[in-house]
Amino acid sequence: MVDSPSSDSPTLDIPADLVLPEAGTGPGIVLFQEIFGVTDYIRSRARDLADLGYAVLVPHFYAHLGDPVVTEDEGGLPRAMALLEEFDWPRGVRDGVGALEALRAHPAVTGGVGLVGFCFGGGLAFNVAAEAELKPDALVSYYGSALPTLLGIAAQVTSPSLHHFGDSDSYISLDTVREIEDAVTENNEDVTFVVYPGADHAFDNPSPTFHHAAASEAAWDETTAWLRENLPV
Template structure:
């Protein structure tokens, strides 16, 4: 499917639950693009009972998908630097509105993002709140942009769950603690979980990133959180 956004048409992948209807979820990609990994997580959410939309946020950059892991990381970093973040947030908000508008969606709608997408989900929550359309739940996996978005924390009032590894070379623990203090201030409905020995992108199955125990524990927590906040 596609979504009309400012001056463009953004591709998006739709995943329906077995029932054909349910609460809505938007999945925001990693810096590698909409990879098989991101698609697999979308299928996992659909299997839980959610109507899942995955917007292709790199559509203004040719919708490129980069090989995950070390070989693709330099190009992924280039794409992130080329990405228009402000425009991307507008596209991300449009994706949330699009999933809510789906006939298959019953009840609330949430957002989830991984790495690049974890920061995007957080920023979308703040931007959508300004339009009185904040997501009903937010899950952010090691949001890489969060250290630069903390001034938005007071605007993110959605129930939220944050995951970070204690061995994240990209977001060291002093930054993780700073993020925790910001996102929990004034919001009683925030869960902030850390995973001992897990590095950045620990949920990604690439051998370069994957931490099996942290990935498993975080997904169990994610399922529990979503089923509580967005019951199917």
């Protein structure tokens, strides 16, 4: 079931999809898109989280750019990287904070509200967790691509956090992954940091270009177990 909470949430000024669990209510999760936009993959993960009992809000962070969705047949990674160059990051952080506040106020949400982000969205969710006045109750970041540039605000991320990285990431070296681990755990004891052998960047994405089946399955199992503990339904 998909709805838009915008009319009830004046702080949210971009389009967003609300995917509800079968019960109609539950704890909330703001799901942050990849660099490719709100793709079928992101929508499927929203449904997966709703099946776990969460009310999932999927903001369209590229709305200010015309809300494009990039596929391998429509420009692929070069087109997505070009969109990233156009993206207004500070505005995206504000939109993310607004989405967190909007979901927290939505009548379908009973319980806490967490953030889950993939790649571009993993870094954006991390930045939102740092900037939000009322911190999210949980943060899950899959190979947050902006994290190497955000380590200076790591101390502001005080929520329980789960980070996933591959040890063969083509964009974030293993040495940098370890620097990220040191930074996010230095001032927060409630951090789980998992590195998956043989996994490249975007290993959860089902596209054959990126997918690492073993890492994807293990990370999703870790995510669902971690959410049950830190954002219980």
